[in-house]
Amino acid sequence: MTNRSTDQHHKILGSAFSASSAAAGADLARERSSERGYTIVALLAFMTVLAIFAMAAAPRMQQQAMREREKEAIFRGEQIADAIREYYRYRGGQTGVVGDQALPSSMDQLLDGVPITGGAKNRMILRASAATDPLSEDGEWRFIAPRAESLVEFQQSVMVYAGNLLPMPRDQQMVQLQRLAAPQVIVMTNLGTTSNKSSGSHVGETTGGPFVGVASNNTSKSVLTYYGIESHDGWIFTPLFRN
Numbered sequence: 001m002t003n004r005s006t007d008q009h010h011k012i013l014g015s016a017f018s019a020s021s022a023a024a025g026a027d028l029a030r031e032r033s034s035e036r037g038y039t040i041v042a043l044l045a046f047m048t049v050l051a052i053f054a055m056a057a058a059p060r061m062q063q064q065a066m067r068e069r070e071k072e073a074i075f076r077g078e079q080i081a082d083a084i085r086e087y088y089r090y091r092g093g094q095t096g097v098v099g100d101q102a103l104p105s106s107m108d109q110l111l112d113g114v115p116i117t118g119g120a121k122n123r124m125i126l127r128a129s130a131a132t133d134p135l136s137e138d139g140e141w142r143f144i145a146p147r148a149e150s151l152v153e154f155q156q157s158v159m160v161y162a163g164n165l166l167p168m169p170r171d172q173q174m175v176q177l178q179r180l181a182a183p184q185v186i187v188m189t190n191l192g193t194t195s196n197k198s199s200g201s202h203v204g205e206t207t208g209g210p211f212v213g214v215a216s217n218n219t220s221k222s223v224l225t226y227y228g229i230e231s232h233d234g235w236i237f238t239p240l241f242r243n
Contacts, residue, residue: 077237085239146181213238
């Protein structure tokens with residue numbers, strides 16, 4: 001009797017312990033499931049915040065990237081302007097060619113450089129990287145012919161930017177070229193305005209003749225300004241108005 005009673009007592013205790021363990025396991029499972037739920041919610045909230053910050057920062061990052069491309073375009077364009085000046089100086093001073101014929105008619109002529117007196121090699125006047133426009137899709141610069149309409153518009157913007165004064169080159173050869181290539185000196189009456197629009201149809205420009213400057217084919221509005229101009233294709237890089 002004693003053993004049977006003891007066995008029954010142990011069975012009752014075992015059943016109670018099993019039930020208690022099962023209940024504890026269920027509680028633990030629910031707790032872990034709840035924790036996983038909170039973790040997922042917190043992760044989703046964190047990702048949402050990151051996405052909001054990324055969306056807010058994207059325009060600024062794009063603007064900064066465009067700013068850097070514009071700085072590089074100005075740097076390369078002014079190198080081309082200097083190369084045109086060096087080429088014109090050589091052609092005018094060494095070969096006696098004058099006028100439009102002393103100007104380059106292709107980018108390759110600038111990349112080839114100019115002969116060194118008494119030397120076997122040419123002197124480099126333009127880096128190869130500068131021959132690529134970082135703002136246009138095809139990387140091709142637009143050639144600005146002497147007396148082109150866009151050159152006159154650029155001259156006008158330069159004069160406004162300089163206080164109604166046309167910057168004059170120090171080199172007499174460049175002064176003569178300025179008179180030849182940009183003869184229209186426009187007197188401005190409103191010094192508070194500059195040309196912020198695209199140079200438009202690019203009338204009088206060239207694809208294979210003598211050129212006195214280059215500009216981008218990109219017609220979008222710029223982040224930076226160049227002589228007060230806020231359109232990429234309105235930026236003309238030429239030695240005509242550089243001291």
